[in-house]
Amino acid sequence: MLKKEGEIRIPSGCAISGIIDRTGRxxxxxxxxxxxxxxxxxxxxxxxxxxAGYGIYPDYADSYAFHVFYDDLKARQETERYLDRYFxxxxxxxxxxxxxxxxxxxxxxxxxxxxxxFNRIQEDEGEIDEKKFIVETVFYVNTYIDGAxxxxxxxNMGIFxxxxxxxDIGDFYKLEDYDAYCWTAHGRYPTNTPGxxxxxxxxxxxxxxxxxxxxxxxxxxxxxxxxxxxxKCNLLTDxxxxxxxxxxxKRKKGFxxxxxxxxxxxxxxxxxxxxxxxxxxxMKLLRNTYSSLLITGPxxxxxxxxxGLMALNDRLKxxxxxxxxxxxxxxxxxxxxxxxxxxxxIDGIWAPRGGEPIIVHAxxxxx
Amino acid sequence: xIIDATNKYYKQLNEEIKHTQTHDITVKNVLGQRYIGTGxxxxxxxxxxxxxxxxxxxxxxxxxxxxxNVQDAVGDTMNDGHIVVHGKAGDTLGYAMRGxxxxxxxxxxxxVGIHMKAYQDKQPVIVVGGCVGSFLGEYQAGGTILVLxxxxxxxxxxxxxxxxxxxGGNMYIRxxxxxxxxxxxxxxxxxxxxxxxxxxxxxxxxxxxxxxxxDILRDKPYYHIFPNADNPYKSLYTSY
Numbered sequence: 188m189l190k191k192e193g194e195i196r197i198p199s200g201c202a203i204s205g206i207i208d209r210t211g212r213x214x215x216x217x218x219x220x221x222x223x224x225x226x227x228x229x230x231x232x233x234x235x236x237x238x239a240g241y242g243i244y245p246d247y248a249d250s251y252a253f254h255v256f257y258d259d260l261k262a263r264q265e266t267e268r269y270l271d272r273y274f275x276x277x278x279x280x281x282x283x284x285x286x287x288x289x290x291x292x293x294x295x296x297x298x299x300x301x302x303x304x305f306n307r308i309q310e311d312e313g314e315i316d317e318k319k320f321i322v323e324t325v326f327y328v329n330t331y332i333d334g335a336x337x338x339x340x341x342x343n344m345g346i347f348x349x350x351x352x353x354x355d356i357g358d359f360y361k362l363e364d365y366d367a368y369c370w371t372a373h374g375r376y377p378t379n380t381p382g383x384x385x386x387x388x389x390x391x392x393x394x395x396x397x398x399x400x401x402x403x404x405x406x407x408x409x410x411x412x413x414x415x416x417x418x419k420c421n422l423l424t425d426x427x428x429x430x431x432x433x434x435x436x437k438r439k440k441g442f443x444x445x446x447x448x449x450x451x452x453x454x455x456x457x458x459x460x461x462x463x464x465x466x467x468x469x470m471k472l473l474r475n476t477y478s479s480l481l482i483t484g485p486x487x488x489x490x491x492x493x494x495g496l497m498a499l500n501d502r503l504k505x506x507x508x509x510x511x512x513x514x515x516x517x518x519x520x521x522x523x524x525x526x527x528x529x530x531x532x533i534d535g536i537w538a539p540r541g542g543e544p545i546i547v548h549a550x551x552x553x554x
Numbered sequence: 555x556i557i558d559a560t561n562k563y564y565k566q567l568n569e570e571i572k573h574t575q576t577h578d579i580t581v582k583n584v585l586g587q588r589y590i591g592t593g594x595x596x597x598x599x600x601x602x603x604x605x606x607x608x609x610x611x612x613x614x615x616x617x618x619x620x621x622x623n624v625q626d627a628v629g630d631t632m633n634d635g636h637i638v639v640h641g642k643a644g645d646t647l648g649y650a651m652r653g654x655x656x657x658x659x660x661x662x663x664x665x666v667g668i669h670m671k672a673y674q675d676k677q678p679v680i681v682v683g684g685c686v687g688s689f690l691g692e693y694q695a696g697g698t699i700l701v702l703x704x705x706x707x708x709x710x711x712x713x714x715x716x717x718x719x720x721x722g723g724n725m726y727i728r729x730x731x732x733x734x735x736x737x738x739x740x741x742x743x744x745x746x747x748x749x750x751x752x753x754x755x756x757x758x759x760x761x762x763x764x765x766x767x768x769d770i771l772r773d774k775p776y777y778h779i780f781p782n783a784d785n786p787y788k789s790l791y792t793s794y
Contacts, residue, residue, distance in 0.1 A: 226586045229564070457735070458714070504664045504687060507626050507645050522625050523644070524586025524604045536623060538644065538663050540687060540713070 201388075201400035202227035202353070202374040203508075204520040205489040206529070207496050210368075211553035213242045215516070217362025219529050220370035225354035226528045227374060227521055230400075233289070234382030235375025236356035237348025239339075239389040239396035239491050240367035242553075248343040250277050250300040251321055256384050257295040258334030266328055266335045273308055273324065274301035282347075282360065289355040294384055298345070318393055318438060325392065326419050336385045341394035341493070348373075348387040368549050369496055371489045373398035386422055390430040394493040397433070399426040400521055401486030401506045412479035432480050433490055444490075444497045448544035449473055451482045452502045489519060495548040504541030511536040517547045559584045564606065568592070571599070584622075591618050591635075607644075610637050613654065626663070629656045633676075638763050645687070648680045651697065655679040659764045661705070664713070665689045670723060672696025681760050688713030691779070695722040700756050702771060703728045710734065717779050725779040726753050732777060739783070745776040 204223045208214045220238060244252055253270075257263040270276060278300040284293070308315055325337045339346035347360040353374040373388035389396040403409070403425035410420045410428050416439065418431040432451060436442045442450070450473050454462075459470045474481070485505030490497045498519045500508050510519045511526050511533045518526040523536050539545050555576040559567050564587035571579060572594055584590065584603030591599060591610045601609075601620045609625070610618055613632035623641035629648045637656045645663035648656050653676035664687035667680045671694075678697035683704050690712050691699050703711030712727055714735035726745065727733055736742055745753070753776065761768045 229588065455714075461734075503689075504645065507663070509644070522586060522606065523623055524606060524625065527604050528585060536642070538661075538687070541664070 200230050200506075200521075201376050202230035202521045202525070203372065203398045203400050203487060203489050204525050205369070205371040205398070205491070205496055205498060205518070207369040207517050207547050207549055209515040209517065209547065209549055211242070211494060211550035213245070213366040213368050213553070215367050215370055217357065217365045217367070217370070220372045221354055221357035221362055223518075223520060223525045223529045224357075224372040224374055225352075226525045228352060228354070230376070230521060231352055231374030232376045233352045233355075234350055235348070235373070235387035236351050236353030237346060237373050237375075237387045237389050237398070238353070238357060238360070238362060239344065239346050239371045239391065239398070240362075240365050241344045241369040241394075241491055241493070241549075242367045243345055243365040244300070244343045247277060247300040250302050251340060251342055252345050253299040253301060253337050254282065254339035254345055254347075255297045255299070255328075256336045256338060257297065259295075262332055262334030263295060263297065265332050269324075269328065269332070270299060270301060273304055273311075273320075274299075275304055276301050283364070284359050285361055287351070287355050287359045290349060290351040290359045293349060293359075321393060322434075326417075330419055330421060338385060339391050341391065341396075344394055344396070344491070344493075346389050346391050346396060348389065349384050350382050350387065368494075368553065369491060371396060371398050371491045371496065373400075386424055388426055389491070390422075390426050392430050392434050393438070394491075395430055395434050395437070396491040397426055397430045397488055399429060399486055399488045401488075401501065402484055403428070403482055403486060404484035405482055408479055409482060429482065429486075429488060429490075432482070436477075436480070437492075444492075444495075444546050445544065446473065448497065448499050448542070448546075450477045450480050452499055452542040452544075453481050454502065454542060487521065494551050495546065497547075498539070498545040500539060500541045500543070502542035507538075509536050509538045510545055517545075519545060556580045556582060558582050559587060559603065562587065564588045564590075568594075571597075586625075591616050610635070610656075613637070623660075624658075629654070632656075632678075640764065642684070643682070647682075648678065651678040651680070652676055653678050655681070655759075657681045657760055657763050658683060660684045662686045665692060666701075667694060667697070667699045667725075668692040670694050670697040670699070672723060679756060681756050683760065683764065683766075685711040686713065688715050689718065690716040691720055691723070691725050692717070693719040693721075694725070695720075697723045698752075698756070699723070699725045700753055700760075701725070701727045702757075702760065703774070704770070706730070716740075717781075720779075721781050723780075724752070727777045727779065728771065728774050729777055730774050733779075736779070739781060740779050741782040742777055742779050745778045749778045750776065 282296045388398045406425045487506035487508040560583040580600045586606040588606040598617045608627045611630040613635045616635040619638045626644040631650045635654045639658045642660040643658045643662040647666045650669040661684035662682045681700045710733040717740040718737045
């Protein structure tokens with residue numbers, strides 16, 4: 188009989204890895220990120236692995252790419268009916284996969300490149316913001332269509348994830364067929380929830396994706412706050428709420444990533460006491476205004492976004508994270524070995540301090 | 555004996571190391587394999603590459619010299635032996651260490667030497683050539699930690715909350731400025747000649763291991779961090 192949470196302990200920790208080419212060229216093959224995360228095999232337990240690739244769909248760069256898990260044909264038909272009403276579906280297909288003996292019980296996995304039909308939407312909803320409409324579509328399908336789950340919804344990017352070790356999931360999705368300017372990856376040890384395909388990392392909304400090693404003790408406080416702004420935390424896991432917090436602070440409030448880092452991994456009050464008056468005033472304002480978005484507990488995350496990524500540790504640095512750079516490519520991982528596997532002669536590996544973000548932007552004028 | 559670690563899973567690699575007959579072992583191309591040196595007896599190991607987490611955990615009377623950086627939890631609960639790292643170290647270096655020595659040429663991460671302890675002839679030593687992160691020597695109960703701060707220039711080479719919960723042992727910091735953010739249960743003083751006599755052998759050993767001229771370690775003052783009472787937690791839970 189399957190043991191429930193609390194009845195079994197599998198000693199392990201998550202692994203994360205991220206690689207980004209500052210020039211914005213799609214120079215990083217999917218095989219590279221798989222090789223990197225595979226070195227940290229023992230940080231995972233085979234109950235979740237996943238990848239986010241940015242710049243992988245240059246032919247459909249202006250369409251939203253929906254990746255969807257379906258439990259059955261009925262869920263697919265219902266979802267497609269809904270999509271057909273509001274979107275011009277430019278291309279739809281099953282996501283190509285190859286059988287892997289360690290990857291079992293896969294759902295039906297489909298991909299749609301879609302453009303919103305504004306006249307239809309306006310007819311039904313009045314004037315509407317495009318990104319807001321995409322978010323509402325994702326929440327509608329995930330909440331109300333039984334057995335359907337949109338797990339990727341950005342432009343020119345895509346999530347590939349499932350239950351298994353990350354190297355097996357990468358093989359399953361044939362990631363060697365994709366080239367990106369940025370990849371992030373995750374190997375999972377589920378802490379409080381059972382491993383299922385939708386619950387694997389990365390979590391994504393629009394072009395934001397999050398991979399996360401750790402466990403957030405402020406989850407419920409964060410969830411209660413973010414649900415006031417129409418986000419639905421229906422997966423009951425902590426990483427989902429980080430995704431929504433970053434989407435909220437960036438898309439709705441217009442913060443830069445530097446400030447987002449200071450909100451979710453805020454400096455301690457005694458550190459603020461030692462800051463210059465100007466900086467201290469700003470930090471106090473952020474801490475007081477967004478006290479409910481302070482994330483406590485151990486975490487190291489990599490947040491991917493359109494032409495960039497941010498890596499961040501909790502302020503006590505309770506999870507490891509190192510970074511390095513060579514020839515315009517920046518590498519970030521839970522362990523140095525994961526970087527050296529794909530860039531053996533890298534110099535100057537460093538460890539960011541707790542709460543100190545690494546923010547890397549990729550050029551939008553790629554050759 | 556030379557062992558090539560390329561593409562070997564940590565269990566296989568550590569079995570090979572364990573069953574090697576020679577006293578001196580060189581392990582090449584290490585990449586992320588965990589627990590190197592754990593459970594091995596009476597060897598001298600030279601390691602090339604990037605050893606994985608918990609290298610030298612529970613180490614007992616083994617010498618390990620690493621040419622490369624090491625990751626997290628090196629020397630976790632080690633009992634005896636010597637670890638020399640010609641590079642940097644990750645977090646929780648020497649966690650709960652109870653004997654032997656660890657010398658790191660470069661920087662080390664957060665929580666160096668936390669829960670370190672000593673008893674009679676078991677007097678553990680950690681020497682870090684560069685800078686360290688926060689929580690250095692947290693809950694330290696014994697032993698000696700020396701941070702030389704090479705590369706720290708005009709700032710303190712240690713992070714915040716150094717020595718939180720410390721109730722035994724000694725820390726010595728070479729620093730241009732007096733380290734800040736110390737908790738109430740520790741005191742900090744400039745090292746006097748007695749303190750310097752204690753750490754001079756460690757400085758000599760550091761310079762020997764890494765072929766460094768001692769002159770460059772004389773330009774800044776050394777600070778001594780120690781618990782400010784013999785038993786600061788004596789009356790924490792009981793009133794006698």
